[in-house]
Amino acid sequence: MEKRWPLLSVMNLMRMKQPPHLHLHLYRRKLVSLLRQHQSRRSAMQQLHSHLITTGAYMDVTSSWNPLLRHYSLGIFPQEAFFLFTHLRLYQNSFDSFSFSYLLKACANLQNLQAGLLLHALTLKLGFELHVYVHTGLLNVYAVCGALPEAKQIFDEMSVRNSVTWNVLISGLVKWGKLDLARSLFDEMPMPTVVSWTTIIDGYTRMNQPKQALALFRSMFMDEGIKPNEITLLAIFPTISNLGALEICQLVHTYGEKSGLNALDIRIRNSLLDTYAKCGCIESASRVFGEIAAKIRNLVSWTSIISGFAMHGMAKEALANFERMQKELVKPNRITFLSVLNACSHGGLVEEGLEFFRKMVNEYQMSPDIKHYGCLIDMLGRAGRVDEAEKMALGIPNEVVNVVIWRTLLGACSFHGNVEMGARVIRKILEMERKYGGDYVLLSNIFAGVGRYSDAEWVRRLMDERNASKVAGLSFV
Numbered sequence: 001m002e003k004r005w006p007l008l009s010v011m012n013l014m015r016m017k018q019p020p021h022l023h024l025h026l027y028r029r030k031l032v033s034l035l036r037q038h039q040s041r042r043s044a045m046q047q048l049h050s051h052l053i054t055t056g057a058y059m060d061v062t063s064s065w066n067p068l069l070r071h072y073s074l075g076i077f078p079q080e081a082f083f084l085f086t087h088l089r090l091y092q093n094s095f096d097s098f099s100f101s102y103l104l105k106a107c108a109n110l111q112n113l114q115a116g117l118l119l120h121a122l123t124l125k126l127g128f129e130l131h132v133y134v135h136t137g138l139l140n141v142y143a144v145c146g147a148l149p150e151a152k153q154i155f156d157e158m159s160v161r162n163s164v165t166w167n168v169l170i171s172g173l174v175k176w177g178k179l180d181l182a183r184s185l186f187d188e189m190p191m192p193t194v195v196s197w198t199t200i201i202d203g204y205t206r207m208n209q210p211k212q213a214l215a216l217f218r219s220m221f222m223d224e225g226i227k228p229n230e231i232t233l234l235a236i237f238p239t240i241s242n243l244g245a246l247e248i249c250q251l252v253h254t255y256g257e258k259s260g261l262n263a264l265d266i267r268i269r270n271s272l273l274d275t276y277a278k279c280g281c282i283e284s285a286s287r288v289f290g291e292i293a294a295k296i297r298n299l300v301s302w303t304s305i306i307s308g309f310a311m312h313g314m315a316k317e318a319l320a321n322f323e324r325m326q327k328e329l330v331k332p333n334r335i336t337f338l339s340v341l342n343a344c345s346h347g348g349l350v351e352e353g354l355e356f357f358r359k360m361v362n363e364y365q366m367s368p369d370i371k372h373y374g375c376l377i378d379m380l381g382r383a384g385r386v387d388e389a390e391k392m393a394l395g396i397p398n399e400v401v402n403v404v405i406w407r408t409l410l411g412a413c414s415f416h417g418n419v420e421m422g423a424r425v426i427r428k429i430l431e432m433e434r435k436y437g438g439d440y441v442l443l444s445n446i447f448a449g450v451g452r453y454s455d456a457e458w459v460r461r462l463m464d465e466r467n468a469s470k471v472a473g474l475s476f477v
Contacts, residue, residue, distance in 0.1 A: 065084070065099075066096070066098050066099055068084060069081050069084060069085065069102040070098075070102045072102075073103065073105045073109065074105065074109075078106035078107075078110050079110060081103055082103070082106060085099075085103055097133050097134050100119060100122075100123055100128060100134050100137065101133050101134060101137045103119055104116065104119060104134070104137030104141055105140075107141045108137075108144045111144055111145050113141065113142070113145040113147060116138065116141035116142065116145065119141075120138055130160075132158065132161065135154060135165075136162070136168055138154055139151050139154045139169060140172075142172075143168055143169060143171065143172025143175070146176055148176060148178065151169055152169070163189075163191070163193050163195070166185070166192075166196065167195045167196050167199060169185060170185055170186055170189075170199050170200065171199050174199055174200070174202070174206075177207070179204065179207050179209075182203060183200060186199075186200050194228065194232060197216065197224075197228075197232065198231050200216060201213050201216050201220070201232065201239075204216065204239070205235055205238050205239045210238075210239040213239040214236070214239050214245065214248065217248075220232075227259065228255070230265045230267070233256060233268055234267060236248075236252065237274070240252070240275050240279065244278070244279050244280065245279065246276075246280065246281055249272070249275050253272055253288075256268055266292070266298060266300075267300075269288060269291075269292050269301070270298075270300045270304050272288050273286075273305060274304040274307070274308065276288060277304070277305075277307070277309075277312070278308075282308055285305065285308045286305065286308075289304075289305045297328070298330070299331070299333060302324075302332075302336065303335055303339055306321050306322055306325075306336060306339045307335075313346050313347060314343075315343040315346065315347020315348075318339065319340065319343060319344075319349070319352065322340050322356075331364075332364065334368075334372070337356060337357075337360045337364075337372065338371055338372055338375060340356050341356060341357065342375055345375055348382070348383060350379055350380065350383045350385065353375075354376070357372065369400065370402055370404070370405065373393075373396050373401075373405060374405055374408055376389075376392060377392055377405060377409055377412075378408050380392065380412075381408065381412025381416075382412070384416055386409070386413060386416060386421055387421075389409055390424075393405050402432070403429055403432040406425050406428045406429045407429060410425045410426065410442055410443070413446060414445055414446050414449070417449050419447065422442075422446040423443070426443045
């Protein structure tokens, strides 16, 4: 009965008529209590909203309507907050700073800059220009919508700022690729919080600057003594993978165990096993996977371990885990099948790979994308079955096929010395792109490999005549 009581409370209130004046105060207190109690339940909030309207109980907005504004602004349809606000303005103007904070949150969630401009004007008119929460909400709208000069102007004009204010502008700058400005602002921040550090770290990770991201993570954790949260760990894992920094991965693993974050969030466990695999330690990745309780393993867990075995050339282990996943009734997705096909390709399991491809298309009704086709052609090419690879390439739908498919096949032709097919493939490539010098070089090498030096020289001259670009050589010495 206790679990049903909140819903019964709403239903009982719905059956009530508006009480006599003597009991109105108690009635309102009960109503406000229910509004706050059911913030996360859409159906209950809609029932209470309906009750407010049908009973004519237009009370002070700060006690009854603000919970509804908050609920709608954070919900799946933020525009409902504006519908409610428009309706309320017909009857009263007693909105407070929380009312506008919720409405501005709805603006940000909708990325509606025009509505934000209107609310900005209204807050100035009603005297909220010095309120830190309202101004932070305005700043967030401008930052989310990409109006960065306006966001910076609001920030500069604020006489009082809190950590949320700083984080909102830093986050907006990072979102729109202004990482240098974000870092400059971060360096000026009086007391950066874990959110501030995480935002900048994530920015460096997304902008493919892993060394800067890792240096900042070290400074945060080791120098400043700020404890990362689960979002920080999720932000730093791609950087660790990119750099192959196994020692940092082990450090983060240890921290996650001691802090309880590993057990708290399955995303951390999944990212951890994926990172171990990409850092070259498949044993640790497998151990992390084994420590995840069967009841909380999800598709990402299975796909990560299958992908890990695939990238380490352990095709049989990858396929065995796919079978285990199916026995636990976890349905694979396209990424899972791509990992299995990669395992088959690198393990030389051609027939198994073709069978998995058929299963994906016929049994699971999934349409292959260019990566699936590319993996199959690479698998067939590695095995020397270039005729089948060419047939498959020709059968790829026009809206899916691209030049990479044909270059993969050209590589197989070069490896196996198939001149005739190489000539056919290069014609396909040149129909799509003529300016990449690597294609000409590969065909020239195919001709040279079978002693057709005049043809090889002709291809080289053709490359020069068409000004095809040549990729410069690299050396790590």
